[in-house]
Structures are given as structure tokens and as C-alpha cells.
Amino acid sequence: MTAPSLLRVPGELLESFGPLQPAVLPGRAGPLTAAARLLAESLLGDMGNRWLHTQGVAERAAGLAGPLGVDADLLTAAAWLHDIGYAPPLVVTGFHPLDGADHLTRNGWPVRVAGLVAYHSGARFVAAARGLSEMLAVYPDERTVLADALTYADQTVGPSGDRVDPDARYAEVLHRHGPCSWNARVDPERGPHLRAVARRVEHLLARAA
Template identity: 65%
Template sequence: MSVRTRAFVTAAREIALDLLAPLPNRRRHTAGVAARAAELASALDLDPDVLVAAAWLHDIGYADPTVVTGFHPLDGADHLAAHGWPLAVAAQVAHHSGARFVAAARGLGERLAAYPFAEDLLSDALTYADQTVGPCGDRVSPTARHDEMLRRHGPDSWNVKVDHVRYPYLSAVAFRMEHRLALAA
């Protein structure tokens, strides 16, 4: 990892740990996602500046100082954009883990569209890292993470309401990533 990468990722880490300090489980989850993202960046020759920084920052929208809409991917991305973070990082935060499906259902699709979405290996890697780390930072299968998320958010949540379109997307990401990882091994 280059000096530039270490500084960029260190800044993201410090911001995330500071903002998420009142949310210990979210903080542990975030640290686990960042560790998984670093592994994926190395295994798949991805840009660690963007991927690992976005992994550290992906859930800062849950922190009280960032909450505006109550939709954490958008609130996190808006916070990052307002503080001068590169659009590449803010866009990854905005769109992680199929956020566009929930945003559309909540009437926030146009606001989220301010951040360009690219369905590519980098976005797949961030989503896969998020979907393979449980709420306390432990490694889990994508299926276990999905089931846990639905239980945790509850039957009336936006996540459940869009699961019929979001889950196929998350499953496709997991399939693509596991295929790429097998080829890279």
C-alpha cells in the first residue's frame, strides 16, 4: 500500500471511528467491512484508495451528525461531498448494497442519482464486503447476512418492501464476486 493510500484510508478510518463511536456494533461492522475490502482490493487488484476508504465510510450516515433524510447511504454520501471527499468515494457510499432500490421506494431516487452509479467490480467489491460481515464485525455468508438484516430491520421496513428486487441484485453480486475470487486464487 502506497503512502498516499495509507493517508487516504487513515483519514477515512479516523472519520468513521469518530462518527460511529456512539454506535459500537456499527463501528465493529464497519471495521470488519474495511478489513474485508482491503483483502478484496489485494486479491482482485482494485484501487484500495477508493474501495477501502468507501468501506470505512459506508455507514457514517447512521451517525447523528450526518442524519438529514434518515437514509444512511444518502446521508453519508452528502456528508462526504459537503466535506470535500472525492465523488468516487461518495458515490460508492451512496450506492452500496443496492441502496438505489430502497431510495426509489422512499422517494429519494432523484437525490441519490446525484451520485453516479456504476455496476462494476469496485461497487461489487464494496457490496460484497458489506454483505459478508455481520453487525458485530464477524464474517458471515451473504445468505446469513441477508436473513439477519431482514430480521433486524423488521417486517415493515423499507428493506423488506424492496427485497423482491434488491435480493436478486445482492445475490448476483455475491455470485460474481465469488466467481472472480475463485479465478484469482
């Protein structure tokens, strides 16, 4: 499949910035976020709820960076990009964290961004069940507060971009994807993982308040 010319724009934009590194100072979104938003919109902008959800997750992530003391540019960029693997031109394995990370890697994005996308929201549990762990393992699984923040942002924004409780969000996804879905099959491992992430983030947010 030939990629639409629109998909080449973010790569050119990235080149214009030179070698992209996440911003050093926490609390400041920067060029990585701008490029990520452009790429996300080019891929998901006509995908209805997927785009609304993505915008909500990016806004949520940007708001979490300061209180959690993590790199706002890196976190917000990863939030814009976390679901690009759902875009039809990017689908290879059909596992969106992996397909998204693969696209980012092939287009020169920083390895931390690809790793955050690859492992967001307990992707490693689904990858293991689907026999994709080896493919996922080429990306760094950083298991940091920032990675928790990305998962928390994803788990607290519903399908149409509305803010939701993480338990309600998790239940909604399980219901929407059905009892035979991969998410449902790995629920005994992924569910406790997501609840632990939420507890860690909410503990830090309460401490920062």
C-alpha cells in the same frame, strides 16, 4: 445542530493532503484510507456494533482489493465510510447511504467515494421505494468490480464485525429490520441484486485463487 469539533478534524486532515485522488496502483491502501478511518471513528466510534461492523467491513474490503485487482485505497476508504450516515449528527433524510454521501460531498471528499457510499448494498432500490431516487442520482453509480466488492464486504460482515455468509447476512438484516422495513419492501428487487453481486465477486475470487 452544531457539529462537535471532532468532526472538523478529518476536513483539516484532508486539506493537509492537498487534492485527494484515489491511489493509482491497486493493492495499496493510502492517505484516503487513513483519513476515512479517522472520520469514521469520529462519527461511529461510540456506536457499539455499528463501529464493530464498520471495522469488519473495512478489513474485509482491504482483503478483497488484491485478489479482485481493484484500487485498495479507494475501496478501503469507502468501506470505512459506508455507514457514516447512521451517525446522529449526519441524519437528514434518515436514509444512511444518502446522508453519508451528502456529508462526504460537503466536506470535499472525492466524488467516487461519495458515489460508492451512496449506492452500496443495493441502496438504489430502497431509494426508489422511499422517493429519494432524484437525490441519489446526483452521485455517480459506477457499477464496477470495486463497487461490487464494497457491497460484498458489507454483506459478508455481520452486525458485530464477524464474517458471515452473504445469504445468512441478508436474512439476518431482513429479520432484524422487520417485515415492514424498507429493505423487506424492496426485497423482490434488492435480494436478487445482492445475490448477483455475491456470485460475480465469488467467481472472480475463485479465478484469482
